[in-house]
Amino acid sequence: MKPRLVFVHGIGGPRDPVADLDEWLRAVAAGAGAAGHSAKISGLTGGWAADARFAYYGDLFRAAGSQGAGGAAAGPGEEDDELLAGLLLEAVDARLADSSSDPDAALSATEARALRHARTQLAPPSGAQGAGAPARRVVNAVTTLLAVPGVRALGGWLSARTTAGMLGQVARYLNRAEPDATGATLDQRIRARVAACLDPEGPNVVVAHSLGTVVALETLHEALPASPDGRHPGVPLLITLGSPLGIRTAVQPRVRPHPLATPDSVGRWLNFWDRDDLVAARPHLEDFVRPNAAAVAPSSRRVDSDGAWVHPAAKYLAQPHVAGPLMEALTTLGER
Template structure:
């Protein structure tokens, strides 16, 4: 395993391509105030995504066994309802600040707080807002998603087998890009994926109904219990198989330390890294 990792990092086992499209999300004049950057049509998406996240947390912290945590979740839901109800009368900026209040309240949950010690409500909302911007299909807005996929696909050679490791928003991008890709994909690994985090994401995917890309031979999905952004086991249930019968196989991992949503936290687990190495062996 050590030799394989060395070969991968030094470039002789396989060519490694990292698709960086973060600059495409930059907005002119942005000053780091997420609420101030929001468009009016982004608020409903973010509210729906936060609603799905609260549902996940409610399953994780049931009132019967975690009464204090359940009260925190109830408080966050109350704030979310207030943000949605007051959106039109109070304006986008105020609605955005209320949504930041929701994510800040969510960070009061013990496991979430420990897993995201350096995060705050602003940064969490900013990260999940990018998912909505990518999935926006309106005229001109859809150009962002097209540009992101073009950058991803532009660095690939369909004549060679491709092993894909995608993370967070990257799993949404990879889902759509792989449906356009013509080459063989022996293994596709998704970590920290919001693909099945409520209908607000699932129903915006293209193509629909959601299914495994046809050229993927194996799809492995990993989620962490303390990862705010994932849809947990639902991904394997809500996204259908490809025409050849391939569908996601989901497995839970448990990370320690700060902010479990990072790709490096997931790749520290042998169960995640091992399939990559196996797929690359000569």
Template sequence: MESKLKPKLVFVHGIGGPRDPDEQLMEWKRALAGGARAAKLASDISALTMDWLADCSFAYYGDLFADDEPQSVGGPDDLDDEEAAIVLGLLAEFLEEEAARPENQGDRALARVRAQLSPDGQPQGVVGAGRHLWAVATAVVAVPGVAHAARWATASDVLRTWSQPARYLRRKDKDAQKTTLDERIRARVLACLDPARPTVVVGHSLGSVVAFETLASYEGPVPLLVTIGSPIATSGLVWPRLRPRPPATPDCVDRWLDFWDGDDLIVPRRKLANRVRPNERGVKPTPRQFESRMWWAHGATTYLGRAEVAEPLMRTLSAVSAATDASAGTNSPAGTDASAGTAAPAAGS
């Protein structure tokens, strides 16, 4: 009989257009299976893909953005001034990070765009921010190295990248029940969690912010939180708008691994470990950095396909699965070796 205590694995996606959550779940699981293979944990792959190791969920909220028409962003009037001001702040910090890269030293086009962001030497205010943002976004796509690396061909591409974090962080867009957009998004993640079972949570990009804030008030066990390509430490706009304050590791989290690719343009160089306070048990995010040497390193499946990410994630799932099976007196499905093949390595990790 299958254990009712089987752990859960919950993926929380980042920005992007509407998508099929079932297809995305399979794609993310396949990527993680590839990472497990690279980490020489092939015995766990079937257990993962067949959901013997854990019940897997894809916490999808992209349709909530679509309901509020964020995907229509294509001009200076598609964001209100408050949203545009947030995007300008995010874009300013992104360009600051880009200007610090050795390959961009002396890039005059990049310097001109940064000057355009604050022509008077002062941050752009809220009034008139929409028109100013469109002009800046148009100028950004004219910086070849940055535009190519970030896959931006038009100003609309720039705005789509940053508009969803802006809308989430604005904490408005109430529905008929007076529930704000960010509350509705976190409710989607919460619906995938089960306080009666241990859950490993993986948050990518904006999804790392959503996962962090959701777990802040969650009381179920989370043996591992994994953040990949996370903008949480972005000083200008994300960090000061995080809730609750001051930001601390959620009390439910036993371990937090923050993976960031040195070639990921979206991730600030400021490490979460230096900013997030520990929880009551002293848990803080542990940074794990690597260099992919890829033009576009921000994709969720790119991260999940790496051995460095897959190994601790899979070992944690295996250890938790073995522990819950033992406590419930159950056995793994015949022929899978889901626990027997991995219990020993997990215990030594």
């Protein structure tokens, strides 16, 4: 049986899911070639090694009934801004802590200065002038953080306000609000999109990035049960990239079910992180994610990308340490 390969994207603006699927597959192909799987690349890009799907939900962050191409982005509320400020603060603290304890994670003077300044903007001293509302604190801090590689990759040429809005998608998902006319909240509608891409009969290989790692985790808990014999899980391989699941105060308590656990449908979970990826704060997921009934827990592995643009999914997928296990899983499943 040809396995289903499901890509789950993270934050960002409007996407072309067909173009993104092609970009992600080409990135995997590049990584697979570097990992010694050149002979298998044509099967991946040609579509006979896997039934590849791109689970797109980015349009759900657009305002209902808005005017213009693609609609205007729905703005976050104050609760979302507070959550985003807490998420950024913890990510900044984790990066600063890593830089002081790990010589390999040393920061440049510019990066360290930007992180410390952003921290003060996010959590100004009591009574400080210009502390302001959470939305203003977030935008000011993001303006500062655009000098840091892990966030600059998210912002690119966009304004700090637009970048803050994209980062705020994590908060909007976790706040479980914004019901539609049927009463389905934003997070429920997003998970439904991902669930629709899964093959209920399996096997599925799921590759999730950034916010998509939270979405995929929750979707797999809901949508796919464990196999009756435990030997043929519905998701033989789950790969997470640049995940914010390690953020203890702003993310973990809001993820469902709680405490965090590996879905019973998952047979293997590989989690990849780059030390310069600010979003992947506290990346060792096995430290706090409980194993499932088959004793499957996340296995976190660091990758090191060249240059400043480390967070995008394609950057991770082009890593041979990411693409290699993915290709091996697809090959094994295709031979059954």
